[in-house]
Amino acid sequence: MDRQRILIVEDSPTMRQLLVFALRRLKDVEVVEASDGMDGLRKLSSDHFDLALVDINMPVMDGLKLISLIRGDAKLAGLRIAVITTEGAEEDRRRALELGADEYLTKPIQANRVLEVARSLLKQG
């Protein structure tokens, strides 16, 4: 089976490193990092990814804009998206899910929850 690929789109290096640490426990998965929405979009356009973990509040291009661009691109139709954000209000969650996110996680993150969501979206046991 080919390695599955996850893109972390997050401006905080601390969060990126934490997510990389958590996702290390997944089998046959490659994790790539992007520091903002624009960087994320560039990487999504040039390489194949199975899952994107996207923060909402980011410089250059925020997460919601990125999600709407991904969902508007037919080439990225198979990409699963999980939002990881500090925004815990129900309306923020609804908005992200309406734009096309598959999961919505709030910070502070629990590594086990991130793993559980990633496994489920990647359809790993």
Next chain:
Amino acid sequence: MSDDQASLLSSGEDFVHLFKKGAEFTKDLLRENERLRRELAAIRERQESAARNPEDWDKLRQELLSRIQSLEQEYASMRQRLEEVEGENHVFAERYIEVEEENNNLANLYVASYQLHSTLDLSEVLKIIIEIVINLVGAEIFAIYEVDPNNGELRVAASEGVGPEALPRCSVGEGPIGEILLGSDPVCIPQAGAEELSQPLVCIPLCIENRPIGAIAIFRLLQQKGDFSALDHELFSMLGGHAATAIFASKLYSQSERKLNTIQGFIDLLTR
């Protein structure tokens, strides 16, 4: 490798060892099952031949009764062993969950301390402290104070969710934050009002060799953040030491850079 990591690794190996033992036990059971099948088939064959002779029949009956007794004993012993293994398995499964949680907590602490010491630029250090307090602790409104060594006043070095002007002014030994700075341990004040900026929910003194150089004061948590966990308290202690060292080191570095530039300027002037 730290003692904690070595302990985690050892626990992981124990767990794998238990699973191997479980697999061997299952294989033994399958072999035993196969042996019993063969014996049953042989007994059936003898039973059929003995049915023709009453003496043989009685002998066979005695043999079968003794065999049943021995099998019942074996069954009871196997059942007891299975219960023991299931009990062990349960204990190890619980231990595995604890180890996983501990592993996650250690990863968080490792990442936080790694990031704090990844730069000697003060503004970067402050940015990293802000990232840690938002992303790992789950704070919405907080401030990083630094102590003015000349008069002991606390100055807001960075804040999140509120401007510095809205934050309480205080000095070491005075006011809710200043008083906490007299001790070196983080203090949680659960009764502090959510909208109250004069009284922090948590105050983490930043100390170098028991001398306060600043503080992190958290005034409000993110709405989804629940009670403080054991990890939060570990983070507060870690920040108290490592954030203080990182701030102190970055200031020293900046001072030494300035001095070096001045000396270099003099040397250039003299050698020109």
